[in-house]
Amino acid sequence: MILIVAEHADGKLSKSAYELTEAARQLKREGPVTLLVLGNQVGTVANAAAALGEQVLVADTPALSEYDPEVWAAAVAQIAREGEANTILIAASRSGREYSPRVAVKLDAPLIEDAISLCDVGGELQAEHYTFLARVTERVLAEGPVVVVTVKPGSFPEAKPNASVAEQYDVELELPQRRLIVTGQIKEKSERVSLVEAEIVVAGGRGVGSAEGFTLLVEGLADQLGGAVGATRAVVDSGWRPYSEQVGQTGKTVQPKAYIAIGISGAVQHLSGMSKSKLIVAINKDADAPIFREVDYGVVGDVQEIVPAMIRELQQTP
């Protein structure tokens, strides 16, 4: 079977689960497309998964109420073994990226990270993924009958629901003790759409001048466009914005329909997190800023004047 670990949050199946399903359908490897739902009180999520997969496996237990890398790896490896999975698809989220290697080691299988394309060539899995801070596209071939793959968000379209609803099966798991003990959490809370899933991202760099400037220009434009807010490392290091908004090598990777960079010069570490956006717009006073080499639309000028003018322009409906 093709095993998909279906991510979910706040009782909803994540966008990645739809994308992984589409990847699995296109791949057409042997066996049913199977969605695995891990969690506590996940009935709604399992029902949503049943519209996507050919079968759904559900482990609904208080022991799975909070994510843990060792617990998740044990659960996924056990299901993959029992169901003789040939392909295990996991979203390349922070959690997916940190437990998938453990699954690969447990199954003595190769690991393909952050795949952007997948194809079966005579029973062997080939994939493309980005390397060198997303500047190079590399092709790899996984050796062996079982492969663990993490899939980069946004690389596949979202699967449409099936006409018929799949069977759900409860699974019993042998889970290890947690050793990483969580003693506190700071949840990202944002009224806006999630940065990784947003169609429009408005991001700010040091060029916005101050935390207040960021609020006025970047948040102002994002709210006007219904987009998410992103920031550069310099902005985050200055304490103007939380780490959760950082885009780049050490932050999040985004590929929205439009990325609007305000006062961002375009260090390679930042570019690696957004260079795959469909449309890139930059507004910056320095005409030589590296970001202008990567733009579709570039405005050389004062962000303090141009961005408020844009917001006013957008407020007046056409």
Add this chain to the structure above:
Amino acid sequence: MRILTVIRQVLNAEESVKVKDAAVDLSSSKLVVDTMDEYGVEQALRMREATPEIEVVVLAIGPPRCEDAVRSALAMGADRAILVEANEPLDVIAISSIVAQVAQTESVELIFCGGQQADWDSHALGAATAERLGWPQATWTNALSFDGTQLIGKHDVDAGNESFTVPVPAVVTTQQGLNEPRYPTLPNLMKAKRKELRRESLEAFDVKPKLKFLGAEVQVRERLRTMIDGKDAQAAATQLVDLLRNQAKVIS
């Protein structure tokens, strides 16, 4: 306690990537220690400063040129180094087997490595190594201390940031925010030349690659590169909004 800190030698991020014969060619590029790994070296040194009986061992796996990176880490202050010479590119799952074997022979209790490698863009080495050793892991750590029995820290997760405790032995992956790595001073660079660097051959580890590399290309996405002069802010804003609406059609 002995700490193993894994480093990679990678392309300096400011340099452009060259591709020759469908493979990345680093022969004429400036190479440096992966920044993400430097946080691990620095953290190990800070722990040794707090607890002098700690020994800090650097491990690099790669071609002989990695000696430069290893010497930099020694110059930062690591006690000694091991370089496993491997000329073929190995995938991360294969490399984790080498790290785990070294960790066992060296009886280390803590392993640091970078959260994301700047060459393969991989996040997997820490977790794969932890699994091989049967150890817990903490990834994307941006604060860390040791109370003698357990590690206390903070790290990034899907929904934000978490505080955690984890017992040793453990694997910790490092990232920005954890510390500010020190620069090697000239006397320390001199001293580093005399520190122990043990070379081992790949054959000693019986590692089988799991991935075959088929090819690489630098992808340049064609961009429109329409430039607008922003001297007249209002006119520029009007033009940009019009382009977004009517040409790119990303806003209604």
